[in-house]
Every structure is written in C-alpha cells, then in structure tokens.
Amino acid sequence: MLVDSHTHLLRLEISPEDAVREAGEAGVGAVVNIGTEVEDSRRGVELAAVLPNVYSTAGIHPHNAGTYTAADLEALAELSEMPGVVALGEVGLDYYRSEWSREVQRALFEDAISLANDTRLPLVIHSRQAFADTMASLGRARVPVVLHCFEGGDREIREATERGYFVGLAGNITYKNNETARVLRLINEDRILVETDAPYLSPQPVRGTKNAPKNVAHTARFVAERLGMEDEEFATLTTRNARNFYGLPLEV
Numbered sequence: 001m002l003v004d005s006h007t008h009l010l011r012l013e014i015s016p017e018d019a020v021r022e023a024g025e026a027g028v029g030a031v032v033n034i035g036t037e038v039e040d041s042r043r044g045v046e047l048a049a050v051l052p053n054v055y056s057t058a059g060i061h062p063h064n065a066g067t068y069t070a071a072d073l074e075a076l077a078e079l080s081e082m083p084g085v086v087a088l089g090e091v092g093l094d095y096y097r098s099e100w101s102r103e104v105q106r107a108l109f110e111d112a113i114s115l116a117n118d119t120r121l122p123l124v125i126h127s128r129q130a131f132a133d134t135m136a137s138l139g140r141a142r143v144p145v146v147l148h149c150f151e152g153g154d155r156e157i158r159e160a161t162e163r164g165y166f167v168g169l170a171g172n173i174t175y176k177n178n179e180t181a182r183v184l185r186l187i188n189e190d191r192i193l194v195e196t197d198a199p200y201l202s203p204q205p206v207r208g209t210k211n212a213p214k215n216v217a218h219t220a221r222f223v224a225e226r227l228g229m230e231d232e233e234f235a236t237l238t239t240r241n242a243r244n245f246y247g248l249p250l251e252v
Helices: 017-023 036-050 061-067 068-077 102-119 131-138 153-165 180-186 212-226 230-244
Strands: 002-007 028-033 054-058 085-094 122-127 145-147 166-169 192-194
Touching: 002 192, 002 212, 002 230, 017 028, 017 212, 028 036, 028 212, 028 230, 036 068, 061 085, 061 102, 061 192, 068 102, 085 102, 085 131, 085 230, 102 122, 102 131, 122 131, 131 153, 153 180, 180 212, 192 212, 192 230, 212 230
Parallel strands: 002 028, 028 054, 054 085, 085 122, 122 145, 145 166, 166 192
Antiparallel strands: none
16 A cells, blocks of 8 residues: 655646546555645645545645645644644745745745644645755754655755754656755665655656656656565555554555
C-alpha cells in the first residue's frame, strides 16, 4: 500500500470521489489533501469526513500571503481541531512565483509556525528558491516538519537530515537531470514520503497529463529503483513514514 502524502483533491479534473477510487485501485490506500487557504481547507475537512482513507490539512499557501487576516488564523486554529485534520499547511515561502513580498510571506509563515507549536500539529512546508530563509524560520518550529516537493542537493539534504525533517518526493524527482535524484541515498529512509502534488508535477511516465493521486505509484517505483529496494518494501517504508509523520491510523 502507498500513501499520497500531498495532493489537492479540490483542483483535479475529476471528482475527489473518482480520484480516491482510482487511487485505491492503483494501490494507494490513503490520501492527504492539502489546504492552501481557509475556504479550501474547510472543504478539505468536509472531504475527510465523508471519503474513506482521506485526511486533510489546514493552511495558507505563500501565494495567498498578502490577503490573510487575524480571522484567517483563528479559522485555521478552529479547523485544526476538526476530525481528519492531520497537519498545518501548506505554508512557507516562495521566492520564485509569489506576487507578495518576502516580508509579507515571512510574517504569515511565522504566524503559522506559532500556531503549529500551539496546536502540536506537524507542518507541511512549501519552499521554492527560499531554502535558507525557510530553514531560518523553521528554527522556531517545535513540531515535525516535512519539506514538500523537495528540491535540493547534498547541502540541503544534509541540513534537512540534521534537523530530522521529513522529505516529500513528488513527480519532478523523475525528470531528467533532477538534482535531488542524484543524491537520493543521502536521505534518511525513515524520513522519505512520496506525493503527487496533483494536479501538478505529473511523473515522467504520464508527464503532459494532469496529475492524480494514483500516479504516486510511478514516483514510488522510480525512487525505489534508485534506492535498490523492491516496490513492496518501499511502499511499506513510505506508508509507515506517512503514518508516523501525520499520525494516520494505518496498519503497516
């Protein structure tokens, strides 16, 4: 069994129900839906309440940093107490594409870290071309952390490893000349998660199509081969890691 540890069920071309069904048929036994602002976080909670083996997070993506309010943080705090909510995120910094200034993004990020410390929920981190600042802010975090859609080489992996952070590997790990793919063996195996980030970042075998949770199997197969592991062994490993990070009620 695999776990898609990071997906966006509300942005897919198919319904969440169909996506979860197809994922199950492909051997994906659980899906973690990721919130990017208050409203879709709230809808994610609703999905987790009605769809089997679906969990959700509550967060505000850095792309939405300039519009958040104190009321939004209060809403996230309320959502964090709902059944099926297993983390705060995705939150973080994006210096590549976000229209908001670095100062505005960091303000939101600091608030999110404080909320995670208060609620004791793990953090799902978005960091794009902002690794140093992301790690500096995370120095205040007192909860488990996953660096979603991890991109980096030797130095970044070693720093994440030293802190005990989990590393989320998405479809881009399968792309030609991916930097992280060359240094996969440096990652602590007990900290590897696999994800789709669907509908984005379709893995190489289905690149050019919209991504879906079922496609986490392609990413898992690629990483397992690079690590010299059997597919089933790697699936068990990453499912156990997802269970440990998110606190999922899974038998592994």
